[in-house]
Amino acid sequence: MNHHKPPAAARTVHPTDPRYGELVSGMNQRWTARPDHVTLVSTAQQTREAVQEAVRAGKRVSVRSGGHCYENFVSNADVKVIIDLRDMNRVYWDPAHRAFAVEAGATLADVYEELYLGHGVVLPAGFCYSVGMGGHITGGGFGLLSRRLGLTVDHLYAVEVVTVDAHGRARLVTATRERHDPRRELWWAHTGAGGGNFGIVTRFWFRSPRARTGAPGEALPKPPAEVLLSSVALPWSEITEEDFTRLVHNHGTWYEDNSAPDSPYTALAGYLIMNHRQNGTIALITQSDATVPGAAALHAGYLAALTDGVKAAPRPLPAPRRLPWLRATRMLGTSVTMLTDTTLRGDHKSACLRRGFTDDQVATLYKHLTTTDYTNRNAQAVLHPYGGRIAAVDNAATASSHRETVFKLLLQTFWSDPAQDAANLAWTRGIYGDLFAATGGVPVPDRRTDGCYVNYPDTDIGDPAFNTSAVPWSTLYYKDNYPRLQRVKAAWDPRDIFRHAQSVRLPG
Numbered sequence: 001m002n003h004h005k006p007p008a009a010a011r012t013v014h015p016t017d018p019r020y021g022e023l024v025s026g027m028n029q030r031w032t033a034r035p036d037h038v039t040l041v042s043t044a045q046q047t048r049e050a051v052q053e054a055v056r057a058g059k060r061v062s063v064r065s066g067g068h069c070y071e072n073f074v075s076n077a078d079v080k081v082i083i084d085l086r087d088m089n090r091v092y093w094d095p096a097h098r099a100f101a102v103e104a105g106a107t108l109a110d111v112y113e114e115l116y117l118g119h120g121v122v123l124p125a126g127f128c129y130s131v132g133m134g135g136h137i138t139g140g141g142f143g144l145l146s147r148r149l150g151l152t153v154d155h156l157y158a159v160e161v162v163t164v165d166a167h168g169r170a171r172l173v174t175a176t177r178e179r180h181d182p183r184r185e186l187w188w189a190h191t192g193a194g195g196g197n198f199g200i201v202t203r204f205w206f207r208s209p210r211a212r213t214g215a216p217g218e219a220l221p222k223p224p225a226e227v228l229l230s231s232v233a234l235p236w237s238e239i240t241e242e243d244f245t246r247l248v249h250n251h252g253t254w255y256e257d258n259s260a261p262d263s264p265y266t267a268l269a270g271y272l273i274m275n276h277r278q279n280g281t282i283a284l285i286t287q288s289d290a291t292v293p294g295a296a297a298l299h300a301g302y303l304a305a306l307t308d309g310v311k312a313a314p315r316p317l318p319a320p321r322r323l324p325w326l327r328a329t330r331m332l333g334t335s336v337t338m339l340t341d342t343t344l345r346g347d348h349k350s351a352c353l354r355r356g357f358t359d360d361q362v363a364t365l366y367k368h369l370t371t372t373d374y375t376n377r378n379a380q381a382v383l384h385p386y387g388g389r390i391a392a393v394d395n396a397a398t399a400s401s402h403r404e405t406v407f408k409l410l411l412q413t414f415w416s417d418p419a420q421d422a423a424n425l426a427w428t429r430g431i432y433g434d435l436f437a438a439t440g441g442v443p444v445p446d447r448r449t450d451g452c453y454v455n456y457p458d459t460d461i462g463d464p465a466f467n468t469s470a471v472p473w474s475t476l477y478y479k480d481n482y483p484r485l486q487r488v489k490a491a492w493d494p495r496d497i498f499r500h501a502q503s504v505r506l507p508g
Helices: 044-057 108-119 133-138 184-189 241-257 295-307 325-335 359-370 388-392 418-435 473-492
Strands: 011-013 037-040 061-064 081-084 091-094 099-103 156-164 170-176 200-206 226-235 268-275 281-289 321-324 345-353 380-385 407-415
Touching: 044 061, 044 081, 044 156, 044 170, 044 200, 091 108, 099 108, 099 133, 108 133, 108 325, 133 200, 156 184, 170 184, 184 473, 226 295, 226 325, 241 268, 241 295, 241 359, 241 407, 268 295, 268 359, 281 295, 281 325, 321 325, 345 418, 359 418, 407 418
Parallel strands: 037 081, 061 081
Antiparallel strands: 011 037, 091 099, 099 200, 156 170, 156 200, 226 281, 226 321, 268 281, 268 380, 345 407, 380 407
16 A cells, blocks of 8 residues: 555535445444534544544544444444544554554555565454454454464554543554553553544554564564465255264364464364354365465364264365465455445354353254244354464453453344344344353353453343343453553543443443
8 A cells, every 4th residue: 555645634524415324334234323424534633633623512422444343332323423544544664663554444455465465474363354453453353363373462562542631632642562651551452452442543553572673574474375275064954963063062172172372273273154054054164374384184184173973074075275375365355245245234242262162052052053933044153263372472461351262152143124133133142142041141251251252242241131140241351451441541531532332431
């Protein structure tokens, strides 16, 4: 991306403007705002001015980068001003910080293309090409390379943030991870506490802690030149409950056994996508580093371990494709229609798992994925890879507190018709509540479960109708880090300007 182009002037879009409807909702069409206006900014200074204007007028403000927020944190009835960062999408080398600068409106595709094609380096970030960095990074950020390279925020050097002080003055501040930086706690809060809590991040800088030189090509890790990529489908028509049980237990056992930071299997990451029976298949998508010794055997061993004892025949089962890393990343990031379709409504729930599911939980998954009372083919339970080098960092070193997690569960469903809201919400709430019934309907942090992932937000976990445990949503997201986050909130957003349904609360 050309970072030398002059910035555009800020643009303000009002309800009478034909562009307004496009700008007041994100990906999830359940959520639409009716703000007084939307301001599209292209510089940090414009962002500061937009925030100052909103504060001066006493108007509730929210911020959008890529628009993928699952809940209504950006688009809700209380918001009077949306600040849209889509024009702040530059990715470039900043010699002053000896780090890569990434503006908050850049998408994952922007970042991958610029870092890799320009400098041969990478960030271990997410899957979907159109996710905005502003939300992705602040929630921790993980993806197919994270088992080998850690979380996205493990490489975060600094953040530039618009904050509002106790006198209502909007300021632009930079906070780094340097030990002597008096603003270091503000940096720390942006390493996993989610967006919309402390201010508006306008720019990130990335340099790995182990980087030893000031050269761009050495500032971040390098992805594998080639990967092995496979997609295997198991037809529901052949899957018995015994097969399903074996598959899910195999998955849990494998991740329990192969998620240490020094495991050779940090070179591999696999998704188990358990679609509703109406979809027709369960899918295994696996990517591994083709350049490590014995790569093909590692890849084949993983697939064999997961399908061991499963009588349903996986198809197709050819040798995995060998592809350049960026080509494979482009293909995966654009291949899942449900993640990129801007016309759909959705509901999402998460859990972090330290161990595989119990027999009762596997039976619950099977029951809800095969029910004939609910037949949405877009409903699924997805098991995301985690562990490996992620676990090499202490829970308190960043705000990302789920370092013992070995895989993550994402329950989700997508639909188009608002009349189907109740049926779809009933399915996600039913399966989630039944899965974690033993701990009050939520994955309470214990020896088996580890809470919820803030980048898959779910306001139900704060509702006593669905969370009957004594554990609040803040503990599910942040565990022991929450009081520290509250102190950062008090220091940098004492007027609670930046808030939403699950924002960090001021102490007291």
